[in-house]
Amino acid sequence: MAIQLGDTAPDFTAETTEGQISLHEYLGESWGLLFSHPADFTPVCTTELGDFARRKGEFAKRNTKLIGVSVDPVESHRRWSNDIAETQGQGLNYPLVGDEGRTVADLYGMIHPKAIETATVRTVFVIGPDKKVKLTLTYPANVGRNVDEILRVIDALQLSGAHAVSTPVNWKDGDEVIISPALSDDEAKKRFPKGFRTLKPYLRLTPQPDK
Ligand code: BEZ
Numbered sequence: 423m424a425i426q427l428g429d430t431a432p433d434f435t436a437e438t439t440e441g442q443i444s445l446h447e448y449l450g451e452s453w454g455l456l457f458s459h460p461a462d463f464t465p466v467c468t469t470e471l472g473d474f475a476r477r478k479g480e481f482a483k484r485n486t487k488l489i490g491v492s493v494d495p496v497e498s499h500r501r502w503s504n505d506i507a508e509t510q511g512q513g514l515n516y517p518l519v520g521d522e523g524r525t526v527a528d529l530y531g532m533i534h535p536k537a538i539e540t541a542t543v544r545t546v547f548v549i550g551p552d553k554k555v556k557l558t559l560t561y562p563a564n565v566g567r568n569v570d571e572i573l574r575v576i577d578a579l580q581l582s583g584a585h586a587v588s589t590p591v592n593w594k595d596g597d598e599v600i601i602s603p604a605l606s607d608d609e610a611k612k613r614f615p616k617g618f619r620t621l622k623p624y625l626r627l628t629p630q631p632d633k
Contacts, residue, residue, distance in 0.1 A: 424531045425558065431456070431549040432529045438489070438517035439499050445489070446553055448517070453486040453576065454549035457567075458532040458542035462494040462502040466566045470544070471518075472510025473569045484576050485551075488516035493527060493541055496520035537562055548576060550583070585631045586613065601626040 425432070431454070435444040445456070457474075459467040474481075474488055481488055492499075499518045507513030519526055521542075527533050532542040544561035556579050561567055578589040586602040593599065601610050603624045610618055610626060618628035 425547070425555055427555055427558070429555050430553050431547060431555050433553075434526050434529055436491075436519045436521060436526055437496050438519045439496055439503070439514055440517040443489070443517050443519075448489065449487055449549060449551075449553070451485075451551050453484065453551060453580070454547075455481060455486055455488050455572065455576075456491065456530070456547040456549060457488075458491040458527065458530070458545045460538055460541045460543065460563045461492060462498045463505065466564065467492075468502075468506055468509060470566050470569075471514065472506045472512055475506065475512040475515045476510065477569055477573070478515055480573055481576075484573065484580065486548075486576055489519065490514075490516065491519040491521050491526050491530075491532065491542060493521050493524055495522050534560070546572060548572075548579060550579070581630070581633070584633070587628070587631065590627075596630055598627040599630055601628055 433444060433446045435442060459470060461467060471490060478488060499514065499520060503513040521527050524533065527542050530545065530547065532545045534543045537543050543563060544567055546559040546567065547555055548557040550556045557575055574594055577595045578593060581599065582588055586605055587599040590600055601614060601618055605613065614628040614631065616629040618626045620626045
């Protein structure tokens with residue numbers, strides 16, 4: 423069965439561009455972004471993995487470690503990194519699993535045979551410090567991912583995990599958030615000293631709580 427939200431992210435030990443890594447040990451207390459791409463030396467993947475590398479610092483600010491996967495060998499990843507550096511301004515600076523045996527791809531359901539028979543599609547798994555899967559995304563080969571959106575959802579997950587809030591449509595860091603309908607108005611006044619406005623009893627908005 424496909425991996426679902428709330429499942430423990432399956433652990434694995436695999437060869438990567440940074441040596442042998444066990445996922446849970448690598449992540450430690452951090453959040454994790456595990457993602458797959460279809461193939462090395464392909465155009466969309468080159469732009470995506472370059473942007474993940476350029477923006478590693480923005481993930482680090484969110485206590486989030488990156489790890490990528492494809493069914494290409496590690497030696498191919500290393501050669502491709504030179505092209506990523508040349509064309510995107512930053513080569514690989516996070517581990518990329520060489521999953522020739524498809525162990526990780528099968529564990530995470532990263533191969534969607536009706537889309538691509540022999541390679542991983544563009545999957546994203548956000549993993550919390552408790553090793554639970556918090557969010558999944560799947561894109562076809564011809565649509566590149568949006569790193570701003572991935573950072574945005576990590577912000578939303580971390581905020582909603584720390585406070586009794588949810589994020590409304592198109593929310594971005596700094597915007598108002600929704601107070602959990604489970605909280606009474608009295609409780610909400612105590613927990614959200616910046617105040618809140620009530621549009622409906624179930625829709626109360628408050629300035630973003632301090633992180
Ligand atoms: C790409 O990254 O551009 C790509 C990879 C695999 C299939 C199609 C496109």
